[in-house]
Amino acid sequence: MAKTLFEKIWETHVVQTISGGPSVLYIDKHFIHEVTSPQAFAGLKKRGIGVFRPKQIVATADHNVPTIHQELPIKEELSRLQVEALKKNCAEFGIELYGLGHPYQGIVHVIGPELGITQPGMTIVCGDSHTSTHGAFGTIAFGIGTSEVEMVMATQCLLQTKPKLMRINVDGTLNKGVVSKDIILYIISLISASGATGFAVEFAGSAIRALSMEARMTICNMSIEMGARCGMIAPDEITFSYMKGKPFAPQGKEWDEKIAYWSTLYSDADSKFDKEINIDAADIEPMITYGTNPGMGIGVSGHVPLLNEINEKEKPSFEKSIQYMGFEAGANIKGKKVDYVFIGSCTNSRIEDLRMVASFVKGKKKADNVEVWVVPGSKQVEKQAIEEGINKIFEEAGFNLRQPGCSACLGMNEDKIPAGKYCISTSNRNFEGRQGPNARTMLASPLSAAAAAITGVVTDVRELMP
Amino acid sequence: MENVDTDQIIPARFLKATTRDGFGENLFRDWRYNSDGQPKKDFVLNNPTYKGKILAAAKNFGCGSSREHAAWAIKDYGFDVVVSSFFADIFKNNALNNFLLPVTVSDEFLQKIFSAVENDPEAEIEVNVENQTITLTSTGEQEKFEINNYKKTCLLNGYDDIDYLLSIKPEIEKFETIV
Ligand code: SF4
Numbered sequence: 001m002a003k004t005l006f007e008k009i010w011e012t013h014v015v016q017t018i019s020g021g022p023s024v025l026y027i028d029k030h031f032i033h034e035v036t037s038p039q040a041f042a043g044l045k046k047r048g049i050g051v052f053r054p055k056q057i058v059a060t061a062d063h064n065v066p067t068i069h070q071e072l073p074i075k076e077e078l079s080r081l082q083v084e085a086l087k088k089n090c091a092e093f094g095i096e097l098y099g100l101g102h103p104y105q106g107i108v109h110v111i112g113p114e115l116g117i118t119q120p121g122m123t124i125v126c127g128d129s130h131t132s133t134h135g136a137f138g139t140i141a142f143g144i145g146t147s148e149v150e151m152v153m154a155t156q157c158l159l160q161t162k163p164k165l166m167r168i169n170v171d172g173t174l175n176k177g178v179v180s181k182d183i184i185l186y187i188i189s190l191i192s193a194s195g196a197t198g199f200a201v202e203f204a205g206s207a208i209r210a211l212s213m214e215a216r217m218t219i220c221n222m223s224i225e226m227g228a229r230c231g232m233i234a235p236d237e238i239t240f241s242y243m244k245g246k247p248f249a250p251q252g253k254e255w256d257e258k259i260a261y262w263s264t265l266y267s268d269a270d271s272k273f274d275k276e277i278n279i280d281a282a283d284i285e286p287m288i289t290y291g292t293n294p295g296m297g298i299g300v301s302g303h304v305p306l307l308n309e310i311n312e313k314e315k316p317s318f319e320k321s322i323q324y325m326g327f328e329a330g331a332n333i334k335g336k337k338v339d340y341v342f343i344g345s346c347t348n349s350r351i352e353d354l355r356m357v358a359s360f361v362k363g364k365k366k367a368d369n370v371e372v373w374v375v376p377g378s379k380q381v382e383k384q385a386i387e388e389g390i391n392k393i394f395e396e397a398g399f400n401l402r403q404p405g406c407s408a409c410l411g412m413n414e415d416k417i418p419a420g421k422y423c424i425s426t427s428n429r430n431f432e433g434r435q436g437p438n439a440r441t442m443l444a445s446p447l448s449a450a451a452a453a454i455t456g457v458v459t460d461v462r463e464l465m466p
Numbered sequence: 467m468e469n470v471d472t473d474q475i476i477p478a479r480f481l482k483a484t485t486r487d488g489f490g491e492n493l494f495r496d497w498r499y500n501s502d503g504q505p506k507k508d509f510v511l512n513n514p515t516y517k518g519k520i521l522a523a524a525k526n527f528g529c530g531s532s533r534e535h536a537a538w539a540i541k542d543y544g545f546d547v548v549v550s551s552f553f554a555d556i557f558k559n560n561a562l563n564n565f566l567l568p569v570t571v572s573d574e575f576l577q578k579i580f581s582a583v584e585n586d587p588e589a590e591i592e593v594n595v596e597n598q599t600i601t602l603t604s605t606g607e608q609e610k611f612e613i614n615n616y617k618k619t620c621l622l623n624g625y626d627d628i629d630y631l632l633s634i635k636p637e638i639e640k641f642e643t644i645v
Contacts, residue, residue: 015641016634021616024631026641036533038484047628052635064482078482085484129532129556145534145560146486147626155631157638161614163555193469194526197555227529229555293469293529313525317468410478410531419501431473431530433496 002268005234006165006200009140009265013123015157022159028122029056030152031108032095034086035063035412036127040150041089053156054094058117061086061099062107064412067375067402070100079413093153104247106378106404109133109346113217114380116246120235120262125152129224130346130428135232136216137239138265140200142230163229164198164274167267169205172281177462179356180215181348181426181445183207184222185287185297187279193295197227199275202267207281208233213242214352221347222428225294234266286461289430289443290333291321296430298333300448300460306330324432325440326420334458337369338422338442341453342435343399344375345409345427348446351384353426357450358390360461366398367456373415374399375407399453411436424452470523471530472557476539478531489535490542515587520547522579522591528557537561547593549600551576562617563626569593569600575609578602595621 003011015024032040037059044050051057064079074080083100090097098104104111109130112118120138125131129143148158170183188195201223208216216233223231240259243249250258285299298304307329310318322329327336343349343357354376366372374394376382382404385391394401408415409427416436417423423441426449430441442458451461480492497509505512521540527550528536537560540548548561549569561568571579582589582602590603595618601608613621620626631638 012645015638018616021614024634024638026638026645035481039486039534042485043628049632082482082484127532127534129530143532143556145532145537145556145563147534147563147628148559151628151631154628155635155638156642157631159616159627159631193529194552194554197526197529197552227526227554293471295469314468320467410473412478412481429471429473429530431471433477434473437477437496437501 002271004165004267004271004273005138005202005232005265006140007271009121009123010162013140022161025123025158025160027056027125027152027156027158029058029112029117029124031112031124031126031131032057032059032149033063033108033126033128034061034082036146037089037149038082038085039146040127040153041093043147043150044153047154049154051093051095051153056156057095057153058112059086059090059095059097059099060105060108060111062105062404063406063410065100065405066413067405067407067415070403076413103379106380107346107349107406109217109221110350110377110381113137113213114246114350114378116243116249119243119249119258120239120265125158130221132223132228132231133217133221133346135220135223135230136213138232138235138262140230140232143224163200166196166199166201166228166275166277167273168201168203168277168279170203170207170279170281171205172207174207174281175285177286177447177465178284179445179447180211180218182284182287183281184219185289185294185443186284188222188226188295189287189297190279191226191277193225193293194227195295196223199228201228201231203231203233204267205279209236212352213238214350217350218347222294225428235262286445286448288333288448288458290325290327291318292324292430292432293321294428294430294443296321297443300334300458302333304329304331304333334460336422336458338424338452338457339370340417340421340423341370341372341449342375342408342417342423342425342427343446343449344373344377344407345425346377346406347428348426349375349377349381351381353446354381354385354390355388357446358393360447360450361397361399361454362393364397364454366453369456370453372399372453373402373408375402375415376404378404408435410434411439417441424449424458468525469529470527472528472533472536473530475528475536476533481533481535486538488542489539490544493539493543516583519545520549520591520593521545522576522583523548523550524576525550525552527553528561529554532556532560534560534564537564537566541566549576549579549591562621565621565624567593567595567621569611571600571609571611575600575607578607
């Protein structure tokens with residue numbers, strides 16, 4: 001019988017199905033971090049049980065770590081306590097920790113792939129909604145809550161109901177200045193922030209196939225922003241060559257065997273999806289959000305919707321949202337003043353993102369009115385950026401290259417955008433207060449963010465490209 | 467209000483605790499309080515006429531971050547049930563894992579609840595897990611809601627997924643040897 005990519009992986013991981021209820025799904029890899037794990041460890045202790053398969057768990061500290069002077073003790077007391085608790089718990093339960101100072105430390109969804117821990121065909125979970133990122137390798141990967149973190153620690157399994165299946169095909173060639181972040185912002189603007197709730201989404205089509213692994217991760221990363229349980233892309237040569245030689249990737253004979261298996265992971269020609277959406281890559285222009293959920297995106301040459309373009313039921317949220325942003329219905333987005341530019345987060349902090357920004361800003365200088373933070377996704381990305389001289393380019397442009405972590409993506413550490421200020425951010429969420437109380441976030445690609453850094457206003461990057 | 471995300475339910479800066487308690491205090495923090503800590507008068511939870519164990523919310527409630535702290539905060543604040551026409555996936559699971567019951571009703575029924583409560587803040591709503599019904603006591607209007615049998619049994623008996631999974635550990639171990 002013809003099967004989808006999702007079904008091929010799902011079926012090999014179901015331990016049992018409870019009649020009239022969920023399935024028991026076996027989890028291959030479990031990533032944990034300091035914020036959503038302490039209560040799970042406490043739960044285990046309360047039950048008097050240990051971690052079932054500690055070798056299948058990898059931990060890092062990312063959400064609330066400072067991005068300067070990581071060599072010094074964390075100043076903020078509660079953050080320090082969480083990071084210390086993680087260290088203690090990992091030691092007690094025998095879990096590998098890539099904590100602050102470790103050469104592998106970084107944002108959990110950046111380090112998994114770059115270390116070769118994330119591999120096609122796996123089931124992967126983490127107490128973080130952007131676990132969907134790992135789906136770029138052809139895995140079933142999704143975010144879970146702390147009770148579920150405890151569940152996986154205790155039994156390496158989760159209770160899950162099988163989601164419906166959706167395929168989004170993006171075909172054709174991308175326009176100048178358009179990158180993978182624009183594709184996903186475009187899709188979410190089309191189907192809304194809840195348009196894929198209850199679905200596992202597979203991204204396919206020639207425009208997706210042509211993307212690098214980094215670019216594919218950006219797309220899968222944001223599938224949660226349209227409500228999807230997970231996002232995924234079938235592995236191929238691009239996947240395999242990205243993985244080859246990574247520290248935890250299989251080697252030798254095992255590598256060959258794995259490649260043979262991974263090559264079977266695609267949706268069969270006549271497999272069935274509950275919903276299918278086709279998109280022409282040529283319709284996409286550089287995107288930016290004007291509101292307070294990731295579905296509120298528009299092409300940069302467009303305008304904030306007029307009230308009569310919004311359907312009745314959504315009007316209250318729309319009005320509250322543009323009021324929060326200080327925008328007027330119908331206004332052009334281009335030319336709006338920008339105060340901060342944040343290039344980072346598990347959406348866009350990989351080496352390719354930094355290279356993209358560096359090659360654009362080389363020889364240019366940031367506008368005086370903007371503060372620019374570039375926060376690499378991991379220690380390895382940081383190291384590579386320095387080796388390639390990217391740090392010099394940033395320095396000359398007046399960009400502030402910081403140390404790895406989630407940083408201003410969620411403003412849990414000191415990196416917060418002040419109240420009322422506008423930030424163009426390469427992260428994934430523009431929710432109210434996400435980057436700091438009353439901060440105003442506009443989501444965009446690293447390229448569009450770099451353009452705004454140079455001009456100090458929302459800019460159509462195509463106008464600055466040769 | 468549609469699309470209420472978990473960053474509003476509990477902002478990230480309040481996620482630094484290492485226990486599950488006390489999150490209710492910061493439930494909807496930035497909607498409830500001004501930056502100087504003064505309560506915002508126009509926010510519904512600050513209006514003493516509205517109180518109860520059931521939180522009614524518009525479409526796509528609980529979207530965004532997977533933080534279970536959102537469910538803890540709502541529960542800790544004193545709610546046992548959240549009613550909406552549509553819940554985000556992860557939130558729904560998190561809620562159930564904390565014995566906070568997410569009840570999905572039709573758009574029409576949700577509107578009826580909103581108007582009933584607006585007309586009479588004391589309006590009663592009854593949720594019956596056994597029969598899977600939600601009823602507006604004043605008019606007797608009723609709707610059935612979905613909950614899978616397994617979860618229902620868990621809720622009624624007060625045991626959780628971990629208890630269940632631990633009970634089938636031998637099967638899990640066997641499964642590991644065959645793949
Ligand atoms: S970078 Fe942002 S979205 Fe990604 S894991 Fe960190 S906080 Fe979550």
